[in-house]
Each structure stands twice: as C-alpha cells, then as structure tokens.
Amino acid sequence: MRAVAWKRVAMFCLCLVALCAVAGGAAQERKKETAALFPVRQDGKWGYIDRAGKIVIRPRYDVAWEFTEGLAYVKSGAERGVIDKTGRMVVSLQQVDLAGLFSEGLAPVQTSSQPPRFGFIDRTGKLVINPQYDAARGFEEGLALVMVERKYGFIDKRGRMIIKPQFDKAASFSEGLAAVVLDNKHGYIDRSGRLIIAAQYNNAYNFSEGLAAVATGGRYACINRKGETVIQPQAGYVGTFAEGFAPVIVNNRFGYINRAAASVIAPQYDWTGGFSEGLALIKASGKYGFIDKTGAQTIRPQFDNAHNFNGGLARVWLAGKQGYIDKTGNFVWKPSK
Numbered sequence: 001m002r003a004v005a006w007k008r009v010a011m012f013c014l015c016l017v018a019l020c021a022v023a024g025g026a027a028q029e030r031k032k033e034t035a036a037l038f039p040v041r042q043d044g045k046w047g048y049i050d051r052a053g054k055i056v057i058r059p060r061y062d063v064a065w066e067f068t069e070g071l072a073y074v075k076s077g078a079e080r081g082v083i084d085k086t087g088r089m090v091v092s093l094q095q096v097d098l099a100g101l102f103s104e105g106l107a108p109v110q111t112s113s114q115p116p117r118f119g120f121i122d123r124t125g126k127l128v129i130n131p132q133y134d135a136a137r138g139f140e141e142g143l144a145l146v147m148v149e150r151k152y153g154f155i156d157k158r159g160r161m162i163i164k165p166q167f168d169k170a171a172s173f174s175e176g177l178a179a180v181v182l183d184n185k186h187g188y189i190d191r192s193g194r195l196i197i198a199a200q201y202n203n204a205y206n207f208s209e210g211l212a213a214v215a216t217g218g219r220y221a222c223i224n225r226k227g228e229t230v231i232q233p234q235a236g237y238v239g240t241f242a243e244g245f246a247p248v249i250v251n252n253r254f255g256y257i258n259r260a261a262a263s264v265i266a267p268q269y270d271w272t273g274g275f276s277e278g279l280a281l282i283k284a285s286g287k288y289g290f291i292d293k294t295g296a297q298t299i300r301p302q303f304d305n306a307h308n309f310n311g312g313l314a315r316v317w318l319a320g321k322q323g324y325i326d327k328t329g330n331f332v333w334k335p336s337k
Helices: 003-019
Strands: 038-042 045-049 055-061 072-076 079-083 089-092 107-110 118-121 127-133 135-140 143-148 151-155 161-167 178-182 185-189 195-201 212-216 219-223 229-235 246-250 253-257 263-269 271-276 279-284 287-291 297-303 314-318 321-325 331-336
Touching: 038 055, 038 321, 038 331, 055 072, 107 127, 107 135, 118 135, 127 143, 143 161, 161 178, 178 195, 195 212, 246 263, 246 271, 253 271, 263 279, 279 297, 297 314, 314 331
Parallel strands: none
Antiparallel strands: 038 045, 045 055, 072 079, 079 089, 107 118, 118 127, 135 143, 143 151, 151 161, 178 185, 185 195, 212 219, 219 229, 246 253, 253 263, 271 279, 279 287, 287 297, 314 321, 321 331
C-alpha cells in the first residue's frame, strides 16, 4: 500500500491512542465481538477466516480491520469502505478517508484533510455527525469522547456536546464513570460531567467489575464507585480486574490478586495481561504464552507477541508472521504474511 495511505492509518490510530492516554493506556479498548471473523494476511493481502480457520473472505485487501457489530473497515487500492461478514461492501466511503470500529451503531471516521477532522457514520454510511473534532473515540454507554483544541469532552449520538471539552485527558465511560485528568491529577466524572471522585490521583484506571485501580505516590489501591478504598495501597502496581483477577507487580514480577486482595497467582512473570475467556496472556523469558486461573501454564511461552483470546482464538506472531491458535495451543491458521 502507498506510504501516504499508511500514514493516514497511522494518524487515525495515533489519535485513538491520544484519547486512551488516561487510565494507564488501557482505556476502553473497543470490544471485539465473539463468533466473528478473524483478519489474516496471506501473500501480502488481508482476508478473513472463521473460528475453524476456514477462509470466508479471500485475502484481497491492503487493509482489513476487525469486525465489530457485524461490520469491518477495509481498503483495496483506491477503494475503501465497510464490509459485512459475507464480504459485501455495504458502505463505500466517499466523503471520508478512514472508518474506525463500530460501537453502539456508529463508527468514528477521519477526513483526508490536514489536519484531519473526525466525525461519525451510521451503519448505512450516512454522516450523522459531521467531521469537526481533532480526535474522536467510539461510543460507550451512549457518549463518545472527543478532543477539541487539546481539551477533551463528550458528545451524544446526535452530536450534542453533553460535557464540554475541559479535561487535559480523559477515557471513555465505563460502568457509569469516566476517568479524567485536571492539572495532572486523575479523578472520575459521571454522565453529567460532575466530578464525583476528586482529581487527586497520579494515575487512574477505568472501572471494571465495580472497582478501579488508582495510584498515589507510587502506591496502587482499588476504589469502588463511591471513591472508597476497597483494596489498600500497596507498592508496585495493580491493574484492571477481569474475570475476578487483577494483575499486580511485586518486586518487578507480575502476578494476580483477587477482589479480596489475596495473591492467587504468585508474581513470577515478565508481564501479564488480564484474563479473557478463562486464560491470561503472560510473558516469560521474552516469549508469550497463556495460563489458567490456577496459574497452570496451558500454552507454554513460545510466541514473539500475542493477543488475548477472543471468540475462542488468540492472535499470535512468530518471526514477523501472524497466526491464530485455539485454547489447546494448536494453530487453526499457521503464521503467514
């Protein structure tokens, strides 16, 4: 693909990263749908396979993003748009350059102008919110995070500014609250924009399973939605809860605690991610593998990189090639590029 096209994709991704800067960089990654199709690259082109590894949409695209809500952005040469799971182009993008992931029926889009502007399309491709923002993230709980003149606020699905841009950084809403930054301190607002947990922390993660990890003076604790400390401050790090467990760092090693703050998997790894579909991604001796909730190593560390399981498969990389494994560690799609 031409360098300019890659630059546009990179710019789109960088704007999304900027909107994720709060909450420890883990703010509301768009949920990938289960039982979806999975993008694969073969002979330099992208297509899609099903969970069994069967090619459903033959590789023919220069760019192919993940499916959300049954739709995915693709690009082939000058043609770009949104396809459904049959590979049919349901939206041909003419007014905008790129489309992000659909969430709650809408997808953020980016113009090719300099600087680019961001707006939203619906599932028919109609521009329902005109491109006007410096950056925009997908809708969560009815509101979307947008950036205007380096400040962050929230709009509704009609494009009305519900919470005016005023925050130095912000994350999307999660469980009714959004992490925000004011004067280098992190706190939480409700859907009206009211600061209900004071901006007092050095770092703050999204709420998940009723708890959020916050940091003060290099010590991490977990609070509830009332701002009450549920897990007392401890040295190191506490991450976001998923499936009842949260990653922690003790003496530069990663492990897991439960909601009672008890160590359930001893710190021993170079890095850990959250649990997904019963397994957690871990890194040991420079390689990635997976463990279960007992701490048993179900798939030994062997990959150069990997993502969490979603829809029964995990994306993995070996020697610059991408493949997919199932929960037994067997390849359903051998690494290719």
